[in-house]
Amino acid sequence: MNAKSPFKIFIVEDDPWYGQLLKYHLSLNPDYEVSLLTTGKDCLDQLSQKPDVVCIDYNLPDTTGDKLLTNLKSVCATLPVVVISGQEEIAVALNLLKLGAAEYIVKDEHTKDMLWNTVRQLRENATLRRELTELTALVETKFSFEKNIIGESPALKKTFALMQKAASTLINVSITGETGTGKEVVAKSIHFNSDRKKKPFVTVNMAAIPADLLESELFGHERGAFTGAVAQRIGKFEEANGGTIFLDEVADLDLNLQAKLLRVLQEREVVRVGGNQRVKLDVRVITATHKHLGEQVKQKQFREDLYYRVLGLPIELPPLRERGQDILLLAQHFVNEFAAINKIKSPQLRPEAKEKLMHYNYPGNVRELKAVVDLACVMGNGAEVTAHDICFSPAQADQEFTVLEKTMQQYSCDIIAFYLKKYNNNVVLVANKLDIGKSTIYNLLKRNEISLS
Numbered sequence: 001m002n003a004k005s006p007f008k009i010f011i012v013e014d015d016p017w018y019g020q021l022l023k024y025h026l027s028l029n030p031d032y033e034v035s036l037l038t039t040g041k042d043c044l045d046q047l048s049q050k051p052d053v054v055c056i057d058y059n060l061p062d063t064t065g066d067k068l069l070t071n072l073k074s075v076c077a078t079l080p081v082v083v084i085s086g087q088e089e090i091a092v093a094l095n096l097l098k099l100g101a102a103e104y105i106v107k108d109e110h111t112k113d114m115l116w117n118t119v120r121q122l123r124e125n126a127t128l129r130r131e132l133t134e135l136t137a138l139v140e141t142k143f144s145f146e147k148n149i150i151g152e153s154p155a156l157k158k159t160f161a162l163m164q165k166a167a168s169t170l171i172n173v174s175i176t177g178e179t180g181t182g183k184e185v186v187a188k189s190i191h192f193n194s195d196r197k198k199k200p201f202v203t204v205n206m207a208a209i210p211a212d213l214l215e216s217e218l219f220g221h222e223r224g225a226f227t228g229a230v231a232q233r234i235g236k237f238e239e240a241n242g243g244t245i246f247l248d249e250v251a252d253l254d255l256n257l258q259a260k261l262l263r264v265l266q267e268r269e270v271v272r273v274g275g276n277q278r279v280k281l282d283v284r285v286i287t288a289t290h291k292h293l294g295e296q297v298k299q300k301q302f303r304e305d306l307y308y309r310v311l312g313l314p315i316e317l318p319p320l321r322e323r324g325q326d327i328l329l330l331a332q333h334f335v336n337e338f339a340a341i342n343k344i345k346s347p348q349l350r351p352e353a354k355e356k357l358m359h360y361n362y363p364g365n366v367r368e369l370k371a372v373v374d375l376a377c378v379m380g381n382g383a384e385v386t387a388h389d390i391c392f393s394p395a396q397a398d399q400e401f402t403v404l405e406k407t408m409q410q411y412s413c414d415i416i417a418f419y420l421k422k423y424n425n426n427v428v429l430v431a432n433k434l435d436i437g438k439s440t441i442y443n444l445l446k447r448n449e450i451s452l453s
């Protein structure tokens, strides 16, 4: 069954009048396609039509309800089977339900309505199951390494190899890298490619939670543990049980909580704040930080014993500026993503726009590139993205000078042009500000090395 195809129902009933009555009643729903069959054999022969529900009469000419139910379940264990019976014996009903009947309905004046409700309920369940299957498939594709972590640079390929190792084992993982390099995406990908993918992935950002709340956030609390603890609450570690906990910005954890975290990791159990019951834990720990944890240890900001506990498999994500052509692969990916979300055709990235994207240092890494590309798609004319549409954040723009690798003369021209624009082409004022001669500026203008804007 999918959203558009009808919901197929088989009614297996040897009494033609009663069979027609049930068929007519269910067919009142235009989404249902109801077939009437008269024997168990017919029903089994027609299973290739893939019914969504089979409703069988208990007493059929060639078989009984329990036998047909067993046969149907052996062909398709998940097929919902509703048994309709003239007898009200509780033992029969119990036996059928034990054999896997979805529902047992007694033949009386309420049968039609009971069947209607049962089929509606089964259809809702089937829809939910289908949505769950689709979502699970989506989550799995969403986090397949190469499809979603864009990049082919040697640095990233090395990362993929490490991620593969992390996904196939249970080792703790520590991810380092500048902000926006993809630490969280990598952590999620490891989880969703591991045996734990159907269990929870729980993120806690140590830097985002006030220190006095963090302990109960991580480990939970019992009712009355502190003012405001009006009810028992399980912590993130318990929430992640069976799955993965992602401790983001772990270097920001204060020394007191570091000691508590160490104890939890060593004992593999947690005691909620204000409680004494020990809860066993089976949690994979992935940590991330943009700081250098080894340095933090040297500076006594991070406990050495905890450092070795969480280190596990270290994965260092390179900054975007060291990933070469990955910048363009990512830019194209974000252009396509923008177009898909906004239901438009992907605009072309002009060669000068690509050139400009390649010559920037991206202090905000992939997150910044995405923001720049999204904005460029908005600013562009829809068909193409030009260099003019690419705007880097003014807060970072000055850093362009450090990565463009221009000659001193070119840098001078850029600076003079910048000042001319800032001071409305007032050459005298700019010469004063930069402490250079007016003739220097005029000469550059004459040689077209700079131009007035």
Ligand SMILES: Nc1ncnc2c1ncn2[C@@H]1O[C@H](COP(=O)(O)OP(=O)(O)OP(=O)(O)O)[C@@H](O)[C@H]1O
Pocket (backbone or CB within 6 Å): 148, 149, 150, 151, 177, 178, 179, 180, 181, 182, 183, 184, 185, 186, 248, 290, 330, 366, 367, 370
């Ligand atoms: N290689 C990549 N391919 C596609 N998208 C990426 C890639 N790396 C990062 N992103 C995207 O960039 C954004 C930032 O990634 P993420 O949040 O994982 O970075 P982070 O290193 O955890 O950042 P922070 O240190 O600030 O928490 C997200 O939107 C993410 O989907």
